[in-house]
Amino acid sequence: MARVVVDVMLKPEILDPQGQAVQRALPRLGFEGIADVRQGKRFELDLxxxxxxxxxxxxxxxxxTFLANTVIEDFVVRVEEPAEAASADNNAEEGAVR
Amino acid sequence: MARVVVDVMLKPEILDPQGQAVQRALPRLGFEGIADVRQGKRFELDLxxxxxxxxxxxxxxxxxTFLANTVIEDFVVRVEEPAEAASADNNAEEGAVR
Incomplete structure (x- = not known):
């Protein structure tokens, strides 16, 4: 059984109030150095x-047609490698065991 | 400037009504062969x-502390490679130019 991931993000030219809210909250919460935050959706489809x-x-x-509104959103479809799901590679850091 | 991606997904044992709604809609819409759908959030942070x-x-x-509710959600932090952002690799399929 294969897993395919669809990432849906607002197009760069579209205002992202959710991401802005996170970005503005971070300095108040003591986290500096984040220039921009964008929030989108991630779908995991098991085939x-x-x-x-x-x-x-x-x-x-x-x-x-269904997961993204292509007028305002871009999407990327990619196969999640079994290795990616099972263990973190050099650039991935697991926040919690999934 | 580096881009870090945080993927936040409901833990496997937590019911995901959004993902279920998508999964149940797909056969009605003519798409068979999708065993499971989970929906989560994707944050792109530009450092x-x-x-x-x-x-x-x-x-x-x-x-x-802020992006995920770790009682019900897992998160993964990973650095997005410039190559990943600029061009699709063998397993990635661009839905639209980002």
């Missing part, structure tokens, strides 16, 4: 079959 | 400085 090109094409269609 | 170990430790603290 019954393999994540082959046909499945990914279908998921891109799902993402573009 | 003023480099994404060194000190900065990541601070971001893990931000994520664990």
């Amino acid at each position: 019954e079959g393999p994540a082959d090109e046909a499945a990914l094409a279908r998921i891109r269609e799902i993402a573009g | 003023e400085g480099p994404a060194d170990e000190a900065a990541l430790a601070r971001i893990r603290e931000i994520a664990g």
Whole structure:
């Protein structure tokens, strides 16, 4: 069973009030040095079959029609590697065991 | 300027009504073969400085105290590679130019 991740973020030119609220709160809470925060959505789709090109094409269609509003949002579809899910690589830091 | 991504997902044992709503809608909309859908949040933080170990430790603290509710949510902090942001690798499929 393959896992596909769809990341949906507001387009860069679209105002992101949620991200701004987080960004403005951080200095008050004692965290400096964060220049910008954007908040979006992450969908994890578990497929019954393999994540082959046909499945990914279908998921891109799902993402573009239902998961993202492509007028104001961009999306990225990517296969989550089993290694990525099971253990952190050099650049990934696990906040908690998933 | 470095970009750090914080993915926040409900813990596996916590019911995810948003993800379930998406999963149940898909067959009605003509998309079969999706066994499970989970919906979470993705935060993109742009740092003023480099994404060194000190900065990541601070971001893990931000994520664990403000971005995620660690009673019901897990989070993962990772540095987004410039290559990942600029171009899709073998397993990534760009839905739109970001």
